[in-house]
Amino acid sequence: MADTYEMTFNVGSRDFSSAGDASRTIKRTLKQLGVDSSIIRRIAIASYEAEMNIAIHSLGGKIDLLIDGDRIFVETEDYGPGIENVDLAMTEGWSTAGHEIREMGFGAGMGLPNMKKCADEFYIESEVPTGTKIKMIFNI
Amino acid sequence: MILKDLASLEGLKLLNEDIDLNKEIESVYIGDLLSWVMAHAGKGSAWITVQTHMNIIAVAVLLEMSCIILPENIKAEENTLARASEEGIAVFTTPLDAYKIACEFKERL
Numbered sequence: 001m002a003d004t005y006e007m008t009f010n011v012g013s014r015d016f017s018s019a020g021d022a023s024r025t026i027k028r029t030l031k032q033l034g035v036d037s038s039i040i041r042r043i044a045i046a047s048y049e050a051e052m053n054i055a056i057h058s059l060g061g062k063i064d065l066l067i068d069g070d071r072i073f074v075e076t077e078d079y080g081p082g083i084e085n086v087d088l089a090m091t092e093g094w095s096t097a098g099h100e101i102r103e104m105g106f107g108a109g110m111g112l113p114n115m116k117k118c119a120d121e122f123y124i125e126s127e128v129p130t131g132t133k134i135k136m137i138f139n140i
Numbered sequence: 141m142i143l144k145d146l147a148s149l150e151g152l153k154l155l156n157e158d159i160d161l162n163k164e165i166e167s168v169y170i171g172d173l174l175s176w177v178m179a180h181a182g183k184g185s186a187w188i189t190v191q192t193h194m195n196i197i198a199v200a201v202l203l204e205m206s207c208i209i210l211p212e213n214i215k216a217e218e219n220t221l222a223r224a225s226e227e228g229i230a231v232f233t234t235p236l237d238a239y240k241i242a243c244e245f246k247e248r249l
């Protein structure tokens with residue numbers, strides 16, 4: 001496998017027609033690189049949840065995929081509005097998703113807990129109104 | 141069983157084109173909350189859901205599901221079906237409700 005590999009994806013706010021594309025490309029790339037399929041599955045789930053959160057809850061942002069030796073990093077950053085209470089946001093079932101979003105099947109309040117479960121290391125940092133940064137590390 | 145074997149399910153209709161019907165169905169998962177499904181549905185599952193917007197295709201692709209089945213004659217949006225064909229995900233609809241579809245699978249899986 002190549003020693004280092006980096007890709008960046010922009011994620012638009014409320015752009016539901018391309019939402020999920022970044023995660024799909026990440027999954028495809030890791031498959032091509034021969035990463036173990038159970039690790040790919042965890043990364044696909046975590047990056048999908050991160051991508052949807054940027055699309056649904058933020059003003060837009062980006063996702064970085066970085067493969068460095070035996071670790072894969074998925075890092076996200078968005079342009080606001082940030083999360084008031086991160087501990088609350090990390091709680092299973094807690095969501096601020098509105099009616100329209102819930103009708104589409106989002107808003108179970110499971111996205112952030114899913115990410116944390118899937119990643120070997122999970123870090124979240126958020127500031128109102130600047131934005132939210134998430135760093136997830138997966139050991140290959 | 142494979143997708144082709146679904147043909148005998150009551151009133152079942154394949155809604156999109158260019159689908160390989162030899163794909164294996166390994167299990168069934170029923171759910172409409174996407175992040176719940178994301179956390180719990182297995183690879184190769186036939187996913188029964190009432191959601192019809194494009195994002196169900198992303199979920200199905202990421203989890204490597206075998207197909208999506210819309211119960212109670214629900215129809216998917218055109219752009220959902222187009223995306224499904226691009227990604228090789230079969231989308232079916234049937235007059236049966238989720239419970240009855242699951243019962244049918246119980247006989248076959």
Ligand SMILES: Nc1ncnc2c1ncn2[C@@H]1O[C@H](COP(=O)(O)OP(=O)(O)OP(=O)(O)O)[C@@H](O)[C@H]1O
Pocket residue numbers: 049053054056057058078080081082083089090094095096097105106107108109110111112113132174175176
């Ligand atoms: N990037 C973000 N920017 C601003 N707020 C966010 C962001 N990500 C999450 N949140 C807040 O944290 C809450 C919980 O997020 P989480 O992903 O766990 O659940 P959800 O997105 O509401 O529902 P689900 O992911 O189950 O569809 C959200 O409802 C939202 O208020």
Ligand SMILES: [Mg+2]
Pocket residue numbers: 049052053107110111112175
């Ligand atoms: Mg979420």
